[in-house]
Amino acid sequence: MTHSTRPQDLRGIPAEAVCAQLLPWLPRQRWFAGKGRTIRGVEVVSAVELVRGDPGMFHLVLGVALEGSRGLPAVVDHYQLLLGVRRWRVDRLDHATIGRVGGDPAAGAVLYDAAHDSELTTWLLERFAAADAGDPCEVGPLVFQRCAERAPRGRLAGLVVGAEQSNTSIVFGDDVILKLFRRLTPGVNPDLELCLALAGAGSRRIPQPVAWFEADFEGEATTLGLLQEYLRTGTDGWELAKTSVRDLYADQDLLGIGGGTEPLHAHEVGGDFAGESFRLGVATAEVHADLARTLPTAIAGEDELQSLAEQMSRRLDAAAGRVPELEPYTDRLRDAYRDLAQLRREDHPVPLQRVHGDFHLGQVMRTSTRWVLIDFEGEPAQPLVERRALHSPLRDVAAMLRSFDYAARHLLAERRTGQSGAPAPHLVRRAEEWALRNRDAFCAGYAKAGAVDPRAEPVLLRAFETDKAVYEVVYESGNRPTWLPVPMSAIRRLAERSPQSSPAG
Numbered sequence: 001m002t003h004s005t006r007p008q009d010l011r012g013i014p015a016e017a018v019c020a021q022l023l024p025w026l027p028r029q030r031w032f033a034g035k036g037r038t039i040r041g042v043e044v045v046s047a048v049e050l051v052r053g054d055p056g057m058f059h060l061v062l063g064v065a066l067e068g069s070r071g072l073p074a075v076v077d078h079y080q081l082l083l084g085v086r087r088w089r090v091d092r093l094d095h096a097t098i099g100r101v102g103g104d105p106a107a108g109a110v111l112y113d114a115a116h117d118s119e120l121t122t123w124l125l126e127r128f129a130a131a132d133a134g135d136p137c138e139v140g141p142l143v144f145q146r147c148a149e150r151a152p153r154g155r156l157a158g159l160v161v162g163a164e165q166s167n168t169s170i171v172f173g174d175d176v177i178l179k180l181f182r183r184l185t186p187g188v189n190p191d192l193e194l195c196l197a198l199a200g201a202g203s204r205r206i207p208q209p210v211a212w213f214e215a216d217f218e219g220e221a222t223t224l225g226l227l228q229e230y231l232r233t234g235t236d237g238w239e240l241a242k243t244s245v246r247d248l249y250a251d252q253d254l255l256g257i258g259g260g261t262e263p264l265h266a267h268e269v270g271g272d273f274a275g276e277s278f279r280l281g282v283a284t285a286e287v288h289a290d291l292a293r294t295l296p297t298a299i300a301g302e303d304e305l306q307s308l309a310e311q312m313s314r315r316l317d318a319a320a321g322r323v324p325e326l327e328p329y330t331d332r333l334r335d336a337y338r339d340l341a342q343l344r345r346e347d348h349p350v351p352l353q354r355v356h357g358d359f360h361l362g363q364v365m366r367t368s369t370r371w372v373l374i375d376f377e378g379e380p381a382q383p384l385v386e387r388r389a390l391h392s393p394l395r396d397v398a399a400m401l402r403s404f405d406y407a408a409r410h411l412l413a414e415r416r417t418g419q420s421g422a423p424a425p426h427l428v429r430r431a432e433e434w435a436l437r438n439r440d441a442f443c444a445g446y447a448k449a450g451a452v453d454p455r456a457e458p459v460l461l462r463a464f465e466t467d468k469a470v471y472e473v474v475y476e477s478g479n480r481p482t483w484l485p486v487p488m489s490a491i492r493r494l495a496e497r498s499p500q501s502s503p504a505g
Ligand SMILES: Nc1ncnc2c1ncn2[C@@H]1O[C@H](COP(=O)(O)OP(=O)(O)O)[C@@H](O)[C@H]1O
Pocket: 161, 163, 164, 165, 166, 167, 168, 169, 177, 179, 207, 228, 229, 230, 231, 232, 234, 236, 362, 363, 374, 375, 377
């Protein structure tokens, strides 16, 4: 095993040749956060040879320099890559191929994303298994640490999960799942930090943490991967909610094949989701209570609310600079932030604590027995200091309310693709009804578990929902432009609504 910082070559392959192959490959990866921006250059910041031979594997930290554009400054982002190197092409790894280096096939090599090569990822699992609680396994600068309770089984084949992800997750057998964090920010990843805190609090609302690995990056111990219990009976909440919405639309003649009967309402169709939404509200309140019990809390001062409102307003400006569709609504959206800034601590204390930070239906899994929350990393685009800051738990609530809206409306956006015109008004009404019913059930469950009733907090909810919808507009315009109408419909609703109207709607 060799380790080099700013390496000249990777066992005979020049680092520049690797970077040249990475340049067109990176922007095609789901986890690449700089989509739509011009890459000025890619460099290998550090390289550790993990497996020598054919296949070989290197752990790389890449520096990706992005040009400034549309209000965003020029930056260098860092990404983690397990680079696989093989002499010959292997069919099963074609989808993970980065490129070929060296002109002559006999002398050259195929470069690929080794996360997809079970022959190589077993190596990682073995390092976790080799670590003991309190006695890490060190491989050059990489440190593999294990939690006390559980040892992973070594030598299981790893399979990358097919989900649309910000990172890359590998399931080993049906035992554990390893998340490789892609974009690196110096420091402890909140996903690890909050999972350890919740496990320590005895929470059964998270997959139990098993191990993690880290390395020094820019002078700080930085989380590179998190190994957790695999929820083998789990289905993610987004898939479950979609099933319910599909049932709803099946009866609304979405596909134009219905028989002209009176359309059914959300509570009358086969897959009513409100019971699950209620239970999800309970689970969310329990996790918030455990986080508040084990980690720092505070009451927001008026200056903090003021500065939060200013931050939200700045995010809105930046978003409008990037997505012109937002521009007509910015003034009215800002009303929500003004109301937030005017809350007075003596008549309206706002409790702050650690929160999930990027909560949506894809971040919760329904197992055979309960709802479990995953992925406490926070919004990947936010700086780490912001993701680790104390926030109102209603920020998570508002984000989940947005997700019910997404579940209800995304089929309408997809149907619009390639066709002209807006979806039929009766379908929009049914979508609104489904969202309202499930948003309300979620809030009821949240309150039932002893937390504040979110419906009694219209000012906070509206500000958080607006901020999230603004984030989503930017996210969709960069990642899934055909879905842009989903957050844009919320932007229109939030721009029109007075804070007194029902927050669940
Ligand atoms: N503990 C787990 N058990 C089973 N599946 C999981 C588990 N954790 C994550 N997954 C699956 O992997 C997907 C991505 O996980 P997530 O933590 O949200 O990754 P990312 O941070 O890349 O978005 C989830 O939507 C889910 O399908």
